[in-house]
Amino acid sequence: MSAPGWTIDELMCAVMARQIDDGDVVLEGIGTFLPAAAYELARATHAPRLTIFSAITGSFRDVALPLRLHGNESAAAAAATRTISYTEMVLWHLPAYLPRRPERWKEYLRPAQVDRFGHTNNVRIHRVGRGPVRLPGAVGIPDTMALHEQVHLYLPRHEPRVFTERVDVLSGVGGDGLGGEITRTRAERLVTDLGLFEFAGGALQVVSLHPGATLEQVRARTPIAVEAPDVPRETEPPTDGELDALRGTVDPLGLRTLEFLTSRERNVAIRALVEADAGAVSSLGAA
Amino acid sequence: MASESTLFLGGMLLARRPVAFCRALVLAAVQKLTVVTFTAGVETEVLLDGGCLDVVRTTYAGLEIYGPSLGIRAAAEDGVIELVDETEFTIAAGLQAAVLGLPWFPSTRALVGTDYPDLRPDIGRLVDPASGRELLTLPPIRPDVAVIHAPWADSHGNAILRTGLAVDHAAACASAVTIVTAERVLAPDELRALGEADLLAFQVDHVVEAPDGARPTSCLPHYEHDRVALIDLAEAR
Numbered sequence: 001m002s003a004p005g006w007t008i009d010e011l012m013c014a015v016m017a018r019q020i021d022d023g024d025v026v027l028e029g030i031g032t033f034l035p036a037a038a039y040e041l042a043r044a045t046h047a048p049r050l051t052i053f054s055a056i057t058g059s060f061r062d063v064a065l066p067l068r069l070h071g072n073e074s075a076a077a078a079a080a081t082r083t084i085s086y087t088e089m090v091l092w093h094l095p096a097y098l099p100r101r102p103e104r105w106k107e108y109l110r111p112a113q114v115d116r117f118g119h120t121n122n123v124r125i126h127r128v129g130r131g132p133v134r135l136p137g138a139v140g141i142p143d144t145m146a147l148h149e150q151v152h153l154y155l156p157r158h159e160p161r162v163f164t165e166r167v168d169v170l171s172g173v174g175g176d177g178l179g180g181e182i183t184r185t186r187a188e189r190l191v192t193d194l195g196l197f198e199f200a201g202g203a204l205q206v207v208s209l210h211p212g213a214t215l216e217q218v219r220a221r222t223p224i225a226v227e228a229p230d231v232p233r234e235t236e237p238p239t240d241g242e243l244d245a246l247r248g249t250v251d252p253l254g255l256r257t258l259e260f261l262t263s264r265e266r267n268v269a270i271r272a273l274v275e276a277d278a279g280a281v282s283s284l285g286a287a
Numbered sequence: 288m289a290s291e292s293t294l295f296l297g298g299m300l301l302a303r304r305p306v307a308f309c310r311a312l313v314l315a316a317v318q319k320l321t322v323v324t325f326t327a328g329v330e331t332e333v334l335l336d337g338g339c340l341d342v343v344r345t346t347y348a349g350l351e352i353y354g355p356s357l358g359i360r361a362a363a364e365d366g367v368i369e370l371v372d373e374t375e376f377t378i379a380a381g382l383q384a385a386v387l388g389l390p391w392f393p394s395t396r397a398l399v400g401t402d403y404p405d406l407r408p409d410i411g412r413l414v415d416p417a418s419g420r421e422l423l424t425l426p427p428i429r430p431d432v433a434v435i436h437a438p439w440a441d442s443h444g445n446a447i448l449r450t451g452l453a454v455d456h457a458a459a460c461a462s463a464v465t466i467v468t469a470e471r472v473l474a475p476d477e478l479r480a481l482g483e484a485d486l487l488a489f490q491v492d493h494v495v496e497a498p499d500g501a502r503p504t505s506c507l508p509h510y511e512h513d514r515v516a517l518i519d520l521a522e523a524r
Contacts, residue, residue: 030300030326031352056300057450073302073511077450085452086299086325090379095396123372123406134360137347139326140375143397171372173400263354267518270352274514 004211006238008193009034009257010246011210012154014238015191017041019152020106025051025060025097027107030139034156035108037067037246037256044245051081059083067251069270070277094144103149109141110259111153113167116224118151118174118188118199121167138171146173151188156260158192163204163224175199193260194218196235201227208233253277288317288432291341295458296324296331297435298504300351301512302451304330305436307500308468313337323430325378325453329504329520332358335368344371344428346378353517357524372406374398381428382457391424398423433462435486436501438509440469441477444491445484450507452485459490468497470509 016038020026024047026039043050043064053060056073059080068075077083084093098105111120112135122138145151151174155162174188188199194217195209206218206228219226238246253273258266288294294312298304309330312320321342322331328350334340335358348359348370363370373381380392391411404410404423411424435455440446446467448455459465467486472494478484500506503513503520 030347030349033352056302058299058452059450069514071511073450073505074507077507080450083450083452085454085456086375087379087382087454087457090375091383099396123402131364134348134363134370136349136355136360137326137345137372138374139346142374142401142403143376146400147396169406170400170402258352263521266352267354267522270514271518 004237006243008210009156009254009260010238010243011235012156012191012193013038013041013246013251013256014242015196015235016108016152016154017045017242019150019189019191020047020050021104022047023049023104025053025105027053027105028055029107029110030055030136032108032110032259033067033251033255034154034259037251038108040064040067040250041242041246044250045242053089054080057083058086058089064249066249067253067255068277069253069255069273090140090143094140098144099147101149106148106150106152108152108154109145109172110155111162111172113162113164114153114174114190115164115167116199116202116204118153119167119170120145120153120172120174121169123169123171126168132168141172149186151186153188153190155190155192158194158218158221160221160223163222165224194221195232203227206232208235210235211237288312288315290318290320292317292431293321293323293429295430295433295462296322296327297433297453297455297458298330298451298501299325299453300451301328301504301517303436303438303448303453303501303506304328304504305434305468305500306330306333306502306504307497308434308436308466309333309337312339323373323378323428325375327359328356329517332356332520335359335362340368342369342371344373344378346373346375350517350521353514354521357521372403374403377403377407377410377425378428379454379457380425382454382461384425384427385429385461386457389427391426394423394425395420398425428461430458430462431464433458433465435459435465435467436497436506437467437469437486438506439471439473439478439481440467440486440491440494441473441475441488442494443475444486444488444494445475445478446486446491446494447478447481447483448485451505456485459486464492465490466493466495467491468495468500470496470498470500470506472496
């Protein structure tokens, strides 16, 4: 098969950007370059009125900001419409606006573990014959995942170990959410390097497969129930407009690809980027 | 600082972490601390490696893109420290409950439906008699000492934080003692010329000048975080 004019990270970024609507408020996570690129790509292509919340500075911004390593914190601070404390975010904005309909607040979450109900786990994983493995922690996911009308998950690598019948620790409420006081028709979607999926009916439903990915691959890498139409749709590849924006102004350094690497690979890549970046930046005199 | 105290460490992720203060605590051989911090990283690892810690209460232990906090992870898995899983809400609400003198802070949404009430014996369940609805009770967080690193402060204790505010204002209100370590301590009119303060003199009990006090984390506008140093730290584990 001839090589497409795009890479899988570019495709996933475009898919993630397309799920963002103009006027949304989107939340960046901790070191999550792929969603960060998707948000700016959305802004560049169809969502000029996007508000992005940057975790590193704790600030909302309404203007475009290319992804960068050197100077990223200063740049996010300089672009801020407002810098807030997390007290303000957690006790005011999130409770007030995240559940408000129509849905306007979105975030991309990367689960360490997800089960067939769409519940997620970022606390610890039980290994057979060993003690539990600690994960970095669930941060704000336990507070808000139940409240989204649309839950958006992503996995750079569609790996079997992520999918489980029942999560070891339920730190993110998926599926139907709470019910009761907050009624909703929930949608929980997952973007991986194989396709776009939705959690429904206790199974992973195939919405579309990326060009080159097969249902057999999905079933081989998903140890929970997978349901698909006989002929699944193919994900629409990134358009020329999306690629031009992504490569030109949104993420010219390709920082989104760091999320596809293992820890060790990532540190090697960052070292190389820092060395290249320092040379480029010193000539610009930026800080 | 007394051993066995509860110490709040300000900033979050790789911004304005009180690393120099933590190094000083290690030299002072303070022990059996309970650390409360929005996220735990370099500064907490300094205390961990210095043998100062019993308990870490945090929402996240890691170094962002530079990797997980392998030291904290290993210490928690081996039972050397107790790692208490907080969330953004439990920390923000816990500090607020302490400020208001409440026995607990209620939640009708945050954490409901999760396993946190099972993970956390100090999180309770109550039924609201009026509505019959179940709510969770989150414990107050009342640090003995809060340490916050600032780009500037003045000799009275007014301090500018600028960005990465995290929950520092709330911690200053909730803690018995607040210490600000500042890149530079200025005269009051010099500080005022830079802009309005984030922490006020009546909130701050002690100010000390600590240039480079957040390194290798950032202290804008003086310096960004040191990427190479953080990679070195991560790879050394």
